[in-house]
Amino acid sequence: MVRRIIISLSLMPLDSLPFELLSEILDSTRDVETLHQCVLDNYIENCSSNGLHFGALETLDKYVYLRPYVREVKFLFVLSDYARRTRRTSSGYKVPQNIWVNSLAKLPNITSYTFCHIPFFSFPQSQNRFLPIPHEQIELTVAALANCSLLDELNLLYRATPSDISRLNHLKNVRSIRLGLPSREVLVAVRPWIEQCDSFSDAYALDSLATIRPHVSNLSMLHIGPHHALSNRDLLQLLHCTSKLQELDLFYDNFLNVQLLNKDDRSSLGLKNLHKLVVRHQGVSNKSQFMELFTWLEAVISASPLTSISILSDDSRECNFAMPLINLLAKKPQLEFLNIPQVVLRQPSLRTLFGRLNNLRVLSIMLVDVNVLSFHTSASPGELNFNLSALYLRSSKTTCPYSLVTPQLRQTISSLRGNPGYLRRLCQEKQTWKALWTSALQTERGGIDPLKDEYGLYSNATEEDGW
Secondary structure (H helix, E strand, C coil), X not given: CCCCEEEEEECCCCCCCCHHHHHHHHHHCCCCCCHHHCEEEECCCCCCCCCCCCHHHHXXXXXXXXXXXXXXXEEEEEHHHHHHHHHHHHCCCCCCCCCHHHHHHCCCCCCEEEEEEECCCCCHHHCCCCCCCCHHHHHHHHHXXXXXXXXXXXXEECCCCHHHHHHHCCCCCCCEEEECCCCHHHHHHHHHHHHCCCEEEECCCCCCHHHHHHHCCCCCEEEECCCCCCCHHHHHHHHCCCCCCXXXXXXXXXXXXXXXXXXXXXXXXXXXXXXXXXXXXXXCCCHHHHHHHHHHHHHHHCCCCCCEEEEEECCCCCECCCHHHHHHHCCCXXXXXXXXXXXXXXXXXXXXXXXXXXXXXXEEEEECCHHHHHHHHHCCCCCCCCCCCEEEEEEECCCCCHHHHHHHHHHHHHHXXXXXXXXXXXXXXXXXXXXXXXXXXXXXXXXXXXXXXXXXXXXXXXXXXXX
């Protein structure tokens, strides 16, 4: 039985597999365990006079038995569509009646709707510019979704306006909002909405603590992306107001940190419900900057029952000062997922991790020396606990050739758990390689990105925003 379908309503002038063919594939497949991962993308060639084609919805009208399985809808708007519509509006062109509204209204189980502006990839200057979506498009969509009682997530990845927010506010069950490039006016308009939401994501535009701080106290999920203007102190002050947070994903920009944290800044935030944390940083390169980052991190997580943490360098800066971080993480015995692919670990670090974190099941690290994998040889009997189900490795072909890693890793894991498990090399570029070790032969993990495999997120912040 089909569990979940995601459809894309696209105006992109690209060819793709016919939606009917994808529907037949879904109808005939027997792999019921992975069908919920299927994404039905329908990119219709935009060659007609009006440029408004929603082939995915037309197909669902034909195969009505698929309607209950649609959970997520993505409306994709391209730069060329905006230019074409602008020309027609200025010439007095009237858009024909939108018959797709009734089709969209017949999808009863939609939980997530995304309005997304897609830039031309051949024009890099457009990648950080969101365009508006026509107001009538917003109005028609709201009318179609008015009776979708399960719709609780709304992603506005375009240049929204306050009037758009006013229209979308009629979707009363929304509890998760994600904004792409909101203006100050939009943030003001969306404040009352945020106060009744559980989740809020702002990809780019937070420029003031006062803009958002009064409205986050009820959030259980918060995502603050790159290009904000909040220093490390500002972030701590914001998080002081988020005692209900369970998941936090934010961008730590060291270029904004003009002052070191003082004693008052370092006090615990009291985030006693925080289970999952993703910190993406840039501009952190020397020892003092990493120590400042770890001090900031301690204030965030000291009271938290963390089970998952990722620390990711957005500018690929490696950390060669791992022990303070490892000692901090070792105080979180309930930790299950640890993703630190730019942190250079030595033998003492790995001994501490496997000696203290008995619940650790997924680990992502970087290797700089194959001898690091011999960390177990100097440990006392029974000191280490190796309960991993997946180990993500990345390294340099020069300093740590894959051919040397394979036998050493097999020997180490065999010593710790009795059998070597399964190792596969997944990616080899000019200077680097990536590999995935798993305890079982069969795995659904792709092996390249731990966050994507575990949660459907991306380690690269720009990828997650759709670029």
